[in-house]
Amino acid sequence: MVDVTERAKQLRDVAYYPGCALEGSGNGYDVSTRAIAYALGLNLRDVKDWNCCGAMEVKNIDPKVQTYLSSRVLSQAVNKTKNNIVMAPCNGCYHNLKKAEYDLAHDENSREIIDKLSTKAGHQTYEAGQAETIHALDWIKETIGEEGLRERTKGKLAGLKIANYYGCMYVRPRHIFPEKDQGPGSESTSKPHFMDDLLSAAGAENVEFPLKTACCGGAHTLSDSDMSTKLVLNILQAAEASGAEVIATECPTCHSGLEMHQIRAEKRYGKKTNVRILYFTQLLGLALGIGPRKLGIHTNISDSIDFLREKGLT
Amino acid sequence: MKSIAEIEERIDEIHENPAADAATELLHLGEEVLEHWICARGETPTEAKKEGFRLLALHRQGAKGDPSFNACRETCRELVYHYNLVTSQSDHPEIEKRVQLAALVAKHLVLFIGGKLQIAGLGEFCCSAKPLRENEIVNP
Numbered sequence: 001m002v003d004v005t006e007r008a009k010q011l012r013d014v015a016y017y018p019g020c021a022l023e024g025s026g027n028g029y030d031v032s033t034r035a036i037a038y039a040l041g042l043n044l045r046d047v048k049d050w051n052c053c054g055a056m057e058v059k060n061i062d063p064k065v066q067t068y069l070s071s072r073v074l075s076q077a078v079n080k081t082k083n084n085i086v087m088a089p090c091n092g093c094y095h096n097l098k099k100a101e102y103d104l105a106h107d108e109n110s111r112e113i114i115d116k117l118s119t120k121a122g123h124q125t126y127e128a129g130q131a132e133t134i135h136a137l138d139w140i141k142e143t144i145g146e147e148g149l150r151e152r153t154k155g156k157l158a159g160l161k162i163a164n165y166y167g168c169m170y171v172r173p174r175h176i177f178p179e180k181d182q183g184p185g186s187e188s189t190s191k192p193h194f195m196d197d198l199l200s201a202a203g204a205e206n207v208e209f210p211l212k213t214a215c216c217g218g219a220h221t222l223s224d225s226d227m228s229t230k231l232v233l234n235i236l237q238a239a240e241a242s243g244a245e246v247i248a249t250e251c252p253t254c255h256s257g258l259e260m261h262q263i264r265a266e267k268r269y270g271k272k273t274n275v276r277i278l279y280f281t282q283l284l285g286l287a288l289g290i291g292p293r294k295l296g297i298h299t300n301i302s303d304s305i306d307f308l309r310e311k312g313l314t
Numbered sequence: 315m316k317s318i319a320e321i322e323e324r325i326d327e328i329h330e331n332p333a334a335d336a337a338t339e340l341l342h343l344g345e346e347v348l349e350h351w352i353c354a355r356g357e358t359p360t361e362a363k364k365e366g367f368r369l370l371a372l373h374r375q376g377a378k379g380d381p382s383f384n385a386c387r388e389t390c391r392e393l394v395y396h397y398n399l400v401t402s403q404s405d406h407p408e409i410e411k412r413v414q415l416a417a418l419v420a421k422h423l424v425l426f427i428g429g430k431l432q433i434a435g436l437g438e439f440c441c442s443a444k445p446l447r448e449n450e451i452v453n454p
Contacts, residue, residue, distance in 0.1 A: 210389075210396065210415060227425065227428075234422050234425060241418060
């Protein structure tokens with residue numbers, strides 16, 4: 001039986017793995033994650049000398065190299081950063097670290113290859129079970145929780161109608177997320193709700209959004225832009241039809257895809273949508289009274305400043 | 315069987331003119347999309363039902379041996395949910411809005427599967443195009 005208080009205490013100091021996207025197009029996610037960590041008294045220790053997780057590109061060339069790259073991040077967290085809980089806000093990074101953990105725990109061949117590559121690269125081999133990877137949603141949910149957010153935010157997001165969009169990599173494939181689908185209190189892979197829970201605790205009204213785990217077409221954004229634009233337009237239209245004013249995101253690939261294809265959909269298909277796109281960390285930051293600049297909202301492509309002002313959030 | 319483009323067009327028409335009785339048609343259009351996927355795999359689409367819906371049985375058939383296809387599992391379930399919502403309360407004051415949402419869910423299914431049909435070589439868990447790129451390397 002895990003002591004909930006002890007667990008929450010442990011999660012207050014985590015190794016932070018921002019990943020490549022959060023240093024580039026998803027910078028607003030990085031800035032807002034750090035800002036709310038500071039406001040909530042949570043400590044983020046950047047993983048020392050981290051590398052790319054392998055994302056989708058490397059996986060398709062050689063899945064074992066992807067497993068190695070992710071295992072090196074975990075090794076750096078455990079052996080150099082001296083922290084065995086790795087918090088990864090990016091869905092792609094989170095997914096890949098979890099997948100590497102699964103591969104190393106279940107596949108002897110992966111273990112052998114990763115050991116050889118790690119020895120060649122001159123760092124300690126990561127062994128399954130040495131670290132735990134969590135998402136930013138788990139991190140806030142388990143350290144602060146809904147009650148903690150309720151106390152700190154005083155319902156500041158009241159009147160804001162939000163469609164929570166999780167994307168695909170946060171929940172799929174199920175077998176790499178053994179902690180999910182464990183009954184009350186755990187996250188669901190078919191109907192994820194952690195983001196709904198946190199934003200609702202901050203006062204927001206979550207709408208019934210049918211496409212919360214649907215594909216955003218992120219993998220095709222360069223190879224088949226029209227397909228990605230159509231998929232995104234459909235998500236934007238469904239959010240608006242559900243009554244949402246804002247789509248809350250927790251993945252930098254989904255987020256930038258929604259923003260860019262919102263503009264492209266208008267130019268290419270003459271379909272304008274007005275729903276705003278914000279990272280859930282930016283929304284929680286606003287609820288905590290942090291200014292929009294400190295949350296990187298001005299760096300979003302989706303311009304929401306006037307809207308947030310009208311809502312009394314800036 | 316309608317083509318993928320015809321199905322997409324018909325869903326758009328329903329979205330533009332949402333009538334309560336369109337829910338059944340949307341469900342059948344969803345089934346037709348899945349039939350395309352299953353036929354492209356060289357199989358015969360099942361006539362069986364899962365939880366009372368052929369759409370769900372077709373999805374299960376389409377996902378067999380192809381985990382990436384589970385990416386549209388929830389979309390299928392949402393379509394069934396919206397079908398139930400519309401047909402069980404056909405006199406609901408927001409019926410048009412509900413049909414429109416059902417149409418958007420069906421549209422996502424046709425776009426997702428239509429895209430996968432174009433790029434049949436799939437990555438392990440998402441619709442990335444490894445075999446296409448490999449082919450480009452072999453035949454630049």
